Amino acid sequence: MASIEFAQVTQSFNKNVIIKDLNLKIEDGKFTVLVGPSGCGKTTLLRMIAGLDPQTSGSVLINGKDVTRIAPGQRGVAMVFQNYAIYPTMSVRENIEFGLKNNKVGKEERNRLVESICETVGLKPYLDRKPSTLSGGQRQRVALARAMVKKPSVFLMDEPLSNLDAKLRVQMRIELIEMHKKLGTTFVYVTHDQVEAMSMADTIVLMNHGQIQQMAAPEVIYRQPSNLFAAQFIGVPPMNIGDLGVDGAKFGFRPESAVLSVEPLDAHYTVRGIVATREMLGSETIYQVKAGQEAFMIKCTEDRFSVDQEVYLGVDATKLFFFGADENRIDPADARYGEYMRALKGQRHG
Ligand code: ATP
Numbered sequence: 001m002a003s004i005e006f007a008q009v010t011q012s013f014n015k016n017v018i019i020k021d022l023n024l025k026i027e028d029g030k031f032t033v034l035v036g037p038s039g040c041g042k043t044t045l046l047r048m049i050a051g052l053d054p055q056t057s058g059s060v061l062i063n064g065k066d067v068t069r070i071a072p073g074q075r076g077v078a079m080v081f082q083n084y085a086i087y088p089t090m091s092v093r094e095n096i097e098f099g100l101k102n103n104k105v106g107k108e109e110r111n112r113l114v115e116s117i118c119e120t121v122g123l124k125p126y127l128d129r130k131p132s133t134l135s136g137g138q139r140q141r142v143a144l145a146r147a148m149v150k151k152p153s154v155f156l157m158d159e160p161l162s163n164l165d166a167k168l169r170v171q172m173r174i175e176l177i178e179m180h181k182k183l184g185t186t187f188v189y190v191t192h193d194q195v196e197a198m199s200m201a202d203t204i205v206l207m208n209h210g211q212i213q214q215m216a217a218p219e220v221i222y223r224q225p226s227n228l229f230a231a232q233f234i235g236v237p238p239m240n241i242g243d244l245g246v247d248g249a250k251f252g253f254r255p256e257s258a259v260l261s262v263e264p265l266d267a268h269y270t271v272r273g274i275v276a277t278r279e280m281l282g283s284e285t286i287y288q289v290k291a292g293q294e295a296f297m298i299k300c301t302e303d304r305f306s307v308d309q310e311v312y313l314g315v316d317a318t319k320l321f322f323f324g325a326d327e328n329r330i331d332p333a334d335a336r337y338g339e340y341m342r343a344l345k346g347q348r349h350g
Helices: 043-050 093-100 107-121 136-148 166-183 196-202 218-223 228-233 334-346
Strands: 004-013 016-026 033-034 057-062 078-079 156-158 186-191 203-208 212-215 240-243 252-254 258-261 270-279 287-290 294-300 311-316 321-323
Touching: 004 033, 004 043, 016 043, 016 203, 016 212, 033 043, 033 196, 043 057, 043 078, 043 156, 043 186, 057 093, 057 287, 093 107, 107 136, 107 166, 107 196, 136 156, 136 166, 166 186, 166 196, 166 228, 196 203, 196 218, 203 218, 203 228, 203 240, 212 218, 212 228, 228 240, 228 252, 228 321, 270 294
Parallel strands: 033 186, 033 203, 078 156, 156 186
Antiparallel strands: 004 016, 004 057, 203 212, 240 252, 252 321, 258 311, 270 287, 270 311, 287 294
16 A cells, blocks of 8 residues: 655656646545546656656655656556456466566465456456457456555555446446455546546546646535536536626536526526537436526426426525635635626526
8 A cells, every 4th residue: 555645846858848737635445536638648648647648847656765766667557548458368367477477476476366367357257268258347357456466555556447338337436446445455547537537536626727626525526626627527517607797706606506496486686598408328318408608407306398398597696606716616615606696696587
């Protein structure tokens, strides 16, 4: 197990600054997920931990020790990539024990380690099979097992599930959570998929343009997003945002926080609109309601409205968010919060 720390780290490629003065502490034994849009620098961070691309300046510390001058193989980290390169000509067992053989681990110990890890990832019945005879999920498990068998103190994963179909991805997410629980190793997982981040992380590190937007437990980011970016990146559909018309500020509410009705509503924020689209997803229906210049996504557990129907939309005061012109969320303790709440009530119509 190990903690990881970035201290004033900058990373540039050909004079392009990708990460600037980054400070970040990843806790020992936790499942930390780095999430953010494509190109925001997630893989760059992972590669710095692994030692594959040393940082331009600043320090990376593993367990409090500066690893800048330590070679990738000596850092006690293992990495699994999206295109899990397993050797097609080797059996599952040979793939998994390959690194152990290289490290001159004896045959008996190798067998013990391989069998124990295969028990953990559910590969025991497939030990003598070739990768070509395995499903995508089983192959991904071989890649995970091969990394785990070396008992790294840090386990780095870069979008390891993105080549799998939707159903298998959900299953592998659960398996990864279980593996993390069993192993107790520090997991650092990169994804651009906020659902993966929400479902697996102890801590989410949300990034954009090489900067950390928020670092917190999934439920904290969801309930108290630090800014507009966090509010709209986490959650499907994303938080609805509208112009407040005061100070360049904005208001927001989650799709599941609004009520729709054919009758006028007695809610703090209420507006009359037209149902523009309806997506019936089984246990819930998502409507897009157009109200003047704004279009809001509303998630309902009941499927009661149809396209082109006139509806009233209402949101309680406790479900509203406000963001300043600087895009940061305004805390209820801030004096502007009450002022904006009143301004929004003044806007009600319908
Ligand atoms: P994705 O989700 O698409 O994988 P990411 O958040 O992991 O994105 P990175 O791969 O870290 O993003 O890339 C961040 C930026 O750094 C990109 O603009 C990329 O082009 C650039 N970059 C990364 N590695 C190199 C490199 N070796 N040389 C030049 N530019 C690089």
